Every structure is written in structure tokens, then in C-alpha cells.
Amino acid sequence: MDRIQLPPTDRSPRVDFDFASGSLSMRGESYPEDAAAFYGPLLQSLRSFLSASDPRPIVFEVGLAYFNSSSAKALMNLFMPLEDAAAEGRPVTIRWVYADGDDTIEEAGEDFAADFDHARFEMVREARA
Template identity: 80%
Template sequence: MSRIQIAATERSPQVDFDFATGRLCLRGESYPEDAAAFFGPLLQALRGHLGASEPEPITFEVALAYFNSSSAKALMNLFMPLEDAAAEGRPVTIRWLYAAGDETIAEAGEDFAADFDHARFELVAEGHS
């Protein structure tokens, strides 16, 4: 599967889904006008990768400074196939990165983490640089 790289915009995050290395990353802010149109192809590619590849480890880094409710739903849609793959024995790590002191994003990560039983969910505070 090819790599998906999308530059960040004012309303959508930077995307770097490198399926060959198992490293997927979303970074920036996410409030696209049409979350389904933005995230749909990513979800399709992820499902395709999970169905077609060997069960190699996947790390999904999410570093969003802000996201709206439709983006939250889209994130959950991305997380669920990863949780399913982890339940089937694939090593899956979701790293939820947030700025140190950003309680809103930290709590959102905790809320997402509660939905996982098989994938490893890490909350990672990033220091201010």
C-alpha cells in the first residue's frame, strides 16, 4: 500500500500514513468542513492495509491541538479497525500526544482510551519548545 501524505491546512491536520513502516500520524488541527470526505479515504486505506498485510506492528500518533465533534467521530472510526486488529493479535499502539497543560485534549485522549481493550493507548504530554 502506498503512503498517504497530506499537508496540513487551516482546517485539516497533516496526514502521514506510512503503511510500509506501520507508522500513521495525524498532527495539527481538525475541523474540516466535511469530515467524512476528509477522513473517509484514510479509513478506506487503513482498512485495506489491515486486511491485506501481515500482522506487523502499527503505531498511530495523534497530535491534534484542536478537533471538532465530527473529527472526533472520524477518529473513533479510524481507531475501531485498529482495536479489532489488536484483538486479532496485531501489535497496535495509539499514541495520543497533547501539549503539556492542555487538559481538554488530555481528557479527550482519556475518553478515547477507555474504549480500548486490546490496542495499547499511550497518553503523551509534549513539552513546550
Template identity: 75%
Template sequence: MDRIQISATDRSPRVDFDFASGRFQLSGESYPEDAAAFFGPLLQSLRTYLAAAASEPIVFEVELAYFNSSSAKALMNLFMPLEDAAGEGRAVTIRWLFTKGDETIAEAGEDFASDFSHARFDLVETSQAEC
């Protein structure tokens, strides 16, 4: 599959889905006008990848400084196929990066983490934004 790279905008995150290496990244801020239109193709590509590549480990890294409720739903839609793949024995790690002192983003990560029982969900505190 071709790598998906989308530059960040004022309202949407930077996307780097590197299917060849099994590394997926979202960073920046996420409150697009139409979250379904933005995230839908990403979700479809992720599902296609998961169906085709059965064994490679996956690292999905999220470093968002802000996201709205429709983006939260879209993130969960991205996370669920990863959880399913982990339940089928695939090594899946989700890394939730947040800046030290950003309790809102840290708590959001904790909320997401509570929905996982198969995928590894790491909450990673950083000293500053890495994006």
C-alpha cells in the same frame, strides 16, 4: 500500498500514513468542512492495509491541538479497526500526544483510551507541540 501524505491546512490535519513501516500520524488541527470526505479515504486505506498486512506492528500517533465533534467521530472510526486488529493479536499502539497543560486534549485522549481493551493506548504529554 502507497504512502499517504497530506499537508495540514487551516482546517485539516497533516496526514502521514506510511504503510510500509506501519506508522500513521495525524497532527495539527481538525475541523474540515466535510469530515467524512476528508477522513473517509483514510479509513478505507487503513482497512485495506489491515486486511492485507496481517502481522506487522502498528503505531498510530495523534497530535491534535484542536478537533471538532465530527473529527472526533472520524477518529473513533479510524481507531476501531485498529482495536479489532489488536483483538486478533496484532501489536497496535495508539499514541495520543498533548501539550503540557492542555487539559481539554488530555481528557479527550482519556475518553478515547477508555474504549480500548486490546490496543495499547498511550497518553503522551509533551513540553510543546511537536508538529
């Protein structure tokens, strides 16, 4: 699969889905005008990647300083195929990165983490810049 690299914009995060290494990341803020249009191709590519019989571990690092409700739904749509892959035995780690003291983003990560039984969900606190 081709690597997906999208630069950040004022309303969307930097995306780097390096399927060859199993390293996926999103950083920045997420409140695109059309979340389905932004996240839809990412979800489609992720599903295609997961449907291959490649057992390589996956690490998905999400470091969003802000996201709106439509982005939260899109994130869950990305997370669920990863949880399914983990349930089938594939090593999957989701790293939720939040700034020290950002209780809102930390709590959002804890809410997402509660929906996972098979994928490893790590809460990663970073010092504020």
C-alpha cells in the same frame, strides 16, 4: 499500499500514513468543512491495509491541538479497526500526544483510551513550544 501524505491546511491536520513501516500519524488541527470527505479515504485505506495478512506492528500517533465533534467521530472510526486488529493479535499502539497543560485534549485522549481493551493506548505529554 501507497503511502498517504497530506499537508496541513487551516482546517485539517498533516497526515502521514506510512503503511510500509506501520507508522501512521496525524498532527495539527482538525475541523474540516466535510469530515467524512476528509477522513473517508483515510479510513478506507486503513481498512485495506489491515485486511492484508501483514502482521507488522502499527503505531498511530495522533497529535491534535484542536478537533471538532465530527472529527472526534472520524477519529473513533479510525481507531476501531485498529482495536479490532489488536484483538486479533496484531500489535497496535495508539500514541495520543497533547501539550502540557492542555486539559481538554488530555481528557479527550483519556475518553478515547477508555474504549480500548486490546490496542495499547499511550498518553504522551509534550512540553509547550
